[in-house]
Amino acid sequence: MTTSKKELAVAALRSGTVIDHIPSSMLFKAVRILGIENLDTQLTIGNNLESQRLGTKGIIKVADVFFPEEIINRIALIAPTAVVNIIRDFNVVEKRQVVLPDTIVGIVKCDNPKCISNNEPMRSRFNVISRNPVTIRCHYCGHTTTNDKANV
Numbered sequence: 001m002t003t004s005k006k007e008l009a010v011a012a013l014r015s016g017t018v019i020d021h022i023p024s025s026m027l028f029k030a031v032r033i034l035g036i037e038n039l040d041t042q043l044t045i046g047n048n049l050e051s052q053r054l055g056t057k058g059i060i061k062v063a064d065v066f067f068p069e070e071i072i073n074r075i076a077l078i079a080p081t082a083v084v085n086i087i088r089d090f091n092v093v094e095k096r097q098v099v100l101p102d103t104i105v106g107i108v109k110c111d112n113p114k115c116i117s118n119n120e121p122m123r124s125r126f127n128v129i130s131r132n133p134v135t136i137r138c139h140y141c142g143h144t145t146t147n148d149k150a151n152v
Helices: 024-034 069-077
Strands: 015-023 043-051 055-063 083-088 091-097 103-105 125-131 134-138 144-146
Touching (some): 015 024, 015 069, 024 043, 024 055, 024 069, 069 134
Antiparallel strands (some): 015 055, 015 083, 103 125, 134 144
């Protein structure tokens, strides 16, 4: 008995960055955090793909772009399971887990309407108070939120 397996093939990257194992519900927040909506390079975004680890996952492939570590690590806020693969000449030359920084600046909007960061021209600033589950506290007003409720 033979079994036929159908899969959708996506072109391999010659050079660039692949961010894998993003929870499906957070994929488009990750796109926004990375600021890749208007790139003029080849960009592949896959969502609700099968994953043994997550059930379903999202993936982002960006040709010819290598993000600085501080940019990539921003998505650890909403996707702590994400894995970054650096591709050169069609080969994975580096593979690493994203790392949540201790302070998150300019990414999350504070949910407290009275917070100074919502009423003055300044960047938001949150301190990470827990990594599992991810919990952050506003530097200015002390409001606390979790990564799944963060206003990214």
